[in-house]
Amino acid sequence: MQSERQAQVILDRLNTAILTCDPDLNVTAMNPAGEQMFGVSAKQIRQRSLATLVPMDPATLSTPALKALSSNQQVTAHDVTITLAGGRSIKVDYTVTPLHESGQGHLLIELLQVDGFLDIARDQLRMDQFAANRDVLRGLAHEVKNPLGGLRGAAQLLERQLSDRDVKQYTRIIIHEADRLRHLVDRMMGVTRPIKEIAVNIHEVLEHVRKLILVEFQQGITVERDYDPSLPALRGDKDQLIQAVLNMVRNAVDALGESGLIKFRTRIQRSVYVGQQWHRCVIRVDIEDNGPGIPEHLHERVFYPMVSARAEGSGLGLPIAQDIVNHHHGSIQLHSEPGCTRFTILLPFNTQGSANER
Ligand SMILES: Nc1ncnc2c1ncn2[C@@H]1O[C@H](COP(=O)(O)OP(=O)(O)OP(=O)(O)O)[C@@H](O)[C@H]1O
Ligand SMILES: [Mg+2]
Known part of the structure; x- marks a missing residue:
C-alpha cells in the first residue's frame, strides 16, 4: 500500500506528461502533468482518441504511436513542436514505448516540454532581479521622502508670511509638486505594510475592479467575464490584490483608447511551478485585451520599474x-501580440499545504 501511494505521488509530481493508450490509440490514463500540458482532465480524455489532444495536427502524436505499434519498438524524438487544442504551440521531447506487460498493442507515451523549463528559469531570474531593483528603489525613495517633507513644511510656513497673491502662487507650486513627488515616492516604495491575510474570493476582487473601470470609462470599453465558479478562496490581502489587478486593467484601458474588449477569465491550473515551488493546483486569472499589444522591445522589461511607453x-x-x-507567493506571466495581450496571474491557494509537500 505504502509503495503504491509512493508511486502515485511520483506520478503526480512528474514534470513529464505520461499517457497510456490502447491498440486503437484511445487514451486509457494520463497523469496531472499530462492534464496540465493538454488542458484536459484525465477523466475527460479517457477512451477518447489520442489525436483529439492535438486537433490541429493529429499526426504529431498518432504517427510516432503507429510507428511504435508496427515496429513494436520504442520511438523517440527531440524538439518536436506540437500545437495544442487552444492553438498554443509547445516544444517537447517524446518517447513512445510498447507496453508488453499490459497486453499486445498498448503504449506508454512520455512527453517533456523543453521550452517550459526556460520559462521557469526566466521567471526566477526576473523575480531575483526584481527583488534587487526593489531594494535599490526603496532605499532611494526613502532618501527622497525625508527632505521632501521638510521642503513642503518650509513652503507652507513661507506661504503664511506672504501677503502678495502673485508671489503665493510660487509656494503653491512647490507644495503641489512636493505632493506629486511624495505620491510617486510612495508608489516606488511598493508594498511596505505586511499583507493582511483573510480568505479572499478572487471573483470579488475582479468584480470590484470591473465596477471601478466601468464607472471610470463608461463608454467604449466592454469587460467580458468567464469565471470558474468552483474556485476556492485564497488567503491574501484583498485591497492589495485589487490594486494589482487594477494596475493591469488600467494598462489595458490605456492601450485600448476609445473602445475595446477586456476579458477576465479564472481557472484552476494543475501541477504547476510558481517560482521554483511546485503546486498541485493554483488559481489562474487571465486579464486579456484586444488592444495593439506591448511593443516587442519592452516584453522582457515591462515588469521593471520606470519602464513605460x-x-x-x-x-x-x-x-x-x-x-x-510575489507577496502572495504567486507569479505573473505575459503573452502579447497585436490584438491580444494577456497577463496571467497564478496564485497558490494553499501555500502551507504545498510547502509541506515539497
Ligand atoms: N495591456 C497592455 N497593452 C499594451 N501595452 C501595455 C499593456 N500593459 C502594459 N503595457 C506597456 O507596459 C508599460 C509599463 O506599464 P506600467 O503599468 O508598469 O507603467 P505605466 O502604465 O506606463 O505607468 P503607471 O502605471 O505607473 O502610471 C506601459 O507603459 C505600456 O507601454
Ligand atoms: Mg500602468
Whole structure:
C-alpha cells in the first residue's frame, strides 16, 4: 500500500506528461502533468482518441504511436513542436514505448516540454532581479521622502508670511509638486505594510475592479467575464490584490483608447511551478485585451520599474502588481501580440499545504 501511494505521488509530481493508450490509440490514463500540458482532465480524455489532444495536427502524436505499434519498438524524438487544442504551440521531447506487460498493442507515451523549463528559469531570474531593483528603489525613495517633507513644511510656513497673491502662487507650486513627488515616492516604495491575510474570493476582487473601470470609462470599453465558479478562496490581502489587478486593467484601458474588449477569465491550473515551488493546483486569472499589444522591445522589461511607453506613465503599475503578487507567493506571466495581450496571474491557494509537500 505504502509503495503504491509512493508511486502515485511520483506520478503526480512528474514534470513529464505520461499517457497510456490502447491498440486503437484511445487514451486509457494520463497523469496531472499530462492534464496540465493538454488542458484536459484525465477523466475527460479517457477512451477518447489520442489525436483529439492535438486537433490541429493529429499526426504529431498518432504517427510516432503507429510507428511504435508496427515496429513494436520504442520511438523517440527531440524538439518536436506540437500545437495544442487552444492553438498554443509547445516544444517537447517524446518517447513512445510498447507496453508488453499490459497486453499486445498498448503504449506508454512520455512527453517533456523543453521550452517550459526556460520559462521557469526566466521567471526566477526576473523575480531575483526584481527583488534587487526593489531594494535599490526603496532605499532611494526613502532618501527622497525625508527632505521632501521638510521642503513642503518650509513652503507652507513661507506661504503664511506672504501677503502678495502673485508671489503665493510660487509656494503653491512647490507644495503641489512636493505632493506629486511624495505620491510617486510612495508608489516606488511598493508594498511596505505586511499583507493582511483573510480568505479572499478572487471573483470579488475582479468584480470590484470591473465596477471601478466601468464607472471610470463608461463608454467604449466592454469587460467580458468567464469565471470558474468552483474556485476556492485564497488567503491574501484583498485591497492589495485589487490594486494589482487594477494596475493591469488600467494598462489595458490605456492601450485600448476609445473602445475595446477586456476579458477576465479564472481557472484552476494543475501541477504547476510558481517560482521554483511546485503546486498541485493554483488559481489562474487571465486579464486579456484586444488592444495593439506591448511593443516587442519592452516584453522582457515591462515588469521593471520606470519602464513605460506612455508619455505620462511612470512605469510603476506593473512592478507594483508584480510585488503584490510575489507577496502572495504567486507569479505573473505575459503573452502579447497585436490584438491580444494577456497577463496571467497564478496564485497558490494553499501555500502551507504545498510547502509541506515539497
Ligand atoms: N495591456 C497592455 N497593452 C499594451 N501595452 C501595455 C499593456 N500593459 C502594459 N503595457 C506597456 O507596459 C508599460 C509599463 O506599464 P506600467 O503599468 O508598469 O507603467 P505605466 O502604465 O506606463 O505607468 P503607471 O502605471 O505607473 O502610471 C506601459 O507603459 C505600456 O507601454
Ligand atoms: Mg500602468
